[in-house]
Amino acid sequence: MKPEKIRNLTDVELRHQEHELADQLFKLKFQLNMGQTESLKKIRGLRKDIARVKTIMREQEAANHKTERR
Numbered sequence: 001m002k003p004e005k006i007r008n009l010t011d012v013e014l015r016h017q018e019h020e021l022a023d024q025l026f027k028l029k030f031q032l033n034m035g036q037t038e039s040l041k042k043i044r045g046l047r048k049d050i051a052r053v054k055t056i057m058r059e060q061e062a063a064n065h066k067t068e069r070r
Contacts, residue, residue: 001049006056014060018053021046 009017025046031037 001052003052003056006052011057011060014053014057018050018057021050021053025050 006014006017025043028037028039028043028046032039032043
């Protein structure tokens with residue numbers, strides 16, 4: 001998922017996206033442990049997407065906090 005696309009999402013959509021990605025990651029890890037899949041590349045990609053979403057959420061929170069102080 002590209003950062004530009006993530007930045008266009010609202011707060012609620014960001015939280016939902018984070019939850020969806022975390023759920024997908026959980027399912028893939030479970031499948032990996034059960035020996036049903038070997039998609040390490042997909043797991044890495046999901047982890048990076050979750051990190052991107054969290055980073056952008058934090059950036060938006062910081063920007064909102066900064067504007068509230070003024």
